[in-house]
Amino acid sequence: MPDRLITLCYRKIIDATATRPWDKLVWGDSYTEFRLQAQNFNPENRYRSFGEMLHYVPGAERLHFLVSGAVTGYVQQLSERMPDIFNNLGRQFLRFNRFQFELINSDLQDKSKHQVAVNFVSTTLRWHDTVGQLLLVSDAAPAAAPGGEVLTHLVQLQAFLSIYSIQTPETDAPANAG
Template sequence: MPQGQVRFAFRIVINQHSRTDWEKYIWESTYQEFLMQSQLFYEKAAPLFTFKEILSKNEKAEQLHFLVSMAAHPYILQWKGKIYHLGDNLGNNFMPFNQYKMDIIDSNIKDKNAHEIGITFFTPLITLIDIWEGHYLISLDENLDKPSEGIETLMFKLQPRLSVAFYQPKTIF
């Protein structure tokens, strides 16, 4: 019997050490976008070079997270709603996402290697059945009204950067 509904959050950090081509394209594109968009917050009297410096002097620079995320958006669309960095115990990539949020961890207009971003993917509500030996047992099956007939399940290992972002316990009548 299901214990409740959960929404998972899975975070990917992309920086100069990222390995996949997909991550490298995002890193390059978001850095170029950061260079352009950070000019909106440039101060000639006291030049600021890092994202953290810009943010400390101008709270409106929070907008840079959103403005720079536009450069990552076309690459995220390529995933077609599946989190490909998060495989189940069989190595399949079924975990869906319906939202994401990109944030700038830090960047520097003088040093590309300091550019680092995070992308957090959020799943739709998923049925959490149980947690067994360090694994989430979940179901994406929407036909859970007849559990006696069985339900399709997946198992995902508890791992770094995978978190339960929302939990709604099962209602017992």
């Protein structure tokens, strides 16, 4: 199997059941910001939920972006390390270079219904092989170790982690006959 370049996407869903401190901060501050920003789309308090605003208020999809500012600082705290994803040695290794915040659900009168997702897209990886249920990957442009050795990681695809994009090496086009 030829090496392929891939990126992975991890969708981290955060709701009222969050137990980790980082998750709780993202959840709480995004709810506070949602309530603040929702006033611009719902000044008469006609709608209670994010879903209702999406359905009835033109431009309400902008709330995803407007609320994302409340979590940007928390994402920066991760130092480009994707949370919750570990290699088979239990080490956090996967770097991300972009993220997208998303409101899934929220309710202006019931904080427990607030649910968000942060979608992390990894830096480019070289996918060497699949070993059982694990992907054998390395940095796309690894620093060559003595003897041409390349350091690798084994990572299992799991819930909310998937291959986001794939790029196969270009092959030479066949010569024109004729």
